[in-house]
Amino acid sequence: xxxxxxxxxxxxxxxxxxxxxxxxxxxxxxxxxxxxxxxxxxxxxxxxxxxxxxxxxxxxxxxxxxxxxxxxxxxxxxxxxxxxxxxxxxxxxxxxxxxxxxxxxxxxxxxxxxxxxx
Numbered sequence: 001x002x003x004x005x006x007x008x009x010x011x012x013x014x015x016x017x018x019x020x021x022x023x024x025x026x027x028x029x030x031x032x033x034x035x036x037x038x039x040x041x042x043x044x045x046x047x048x049x050x051x052x053x054x055x056x057x058x059x060x061x062x063x064x065x066x067x068x069x070x071x072x073x074x075x076x077x078x079x080x081x082x083x084x085x086x087x088x089x090x091x092x093x094x095x096x097x098x099x100x101x102x103x104x105x106x107x108x109x110x111x112x113x114x115x116x117x118x
Contacts, residue, residue: 008060012083015059020044021052025061028075035071 015021024038039049053073056062060079065072 006082008079009082009086011059012061012079015055015061016083018052018055021056024049024052024056024073025075028062028073029077032072032074035073038073 016025020042023041027033027038027041035046035049035053038053039046042049050071053062053064056073057064061076063074063076065074
């Protein structure tokens with residue numbers, strides 16, 4: 001069952017609300033990356049990139065490990081499961097609405113005003 005008032009769900013959606021963080025997650029879906037590699041496409045400082053990564057870490061979407069002086073980040077997609085379950089309700093809702101619309105439109109003959117053709 002999906003918890004609709006989950007603080008963790010709030011944190012995940014807050015983390016996903018920023019396009020920079022979404023693009024960082026997309027990059028991490030391919031392979032782990034350093035903070036510098038994550039910052040490079042955005043032309044932002046390492047400190048700014050680190051702040052974005054901390055938001056993703058708090059949401060449980062990223063895990064960071066330190067190898068020497070390098071901070072490597074890795075996607076932890078399991079945290080998206082609760083958000084996916086929450087969104088599933090709306091996917092089913094809209095799917096049902098679209099099916100009902102399709103049934104209505106295919107059941108009714110189209111009446112054109114006199115003098116008009118398709």
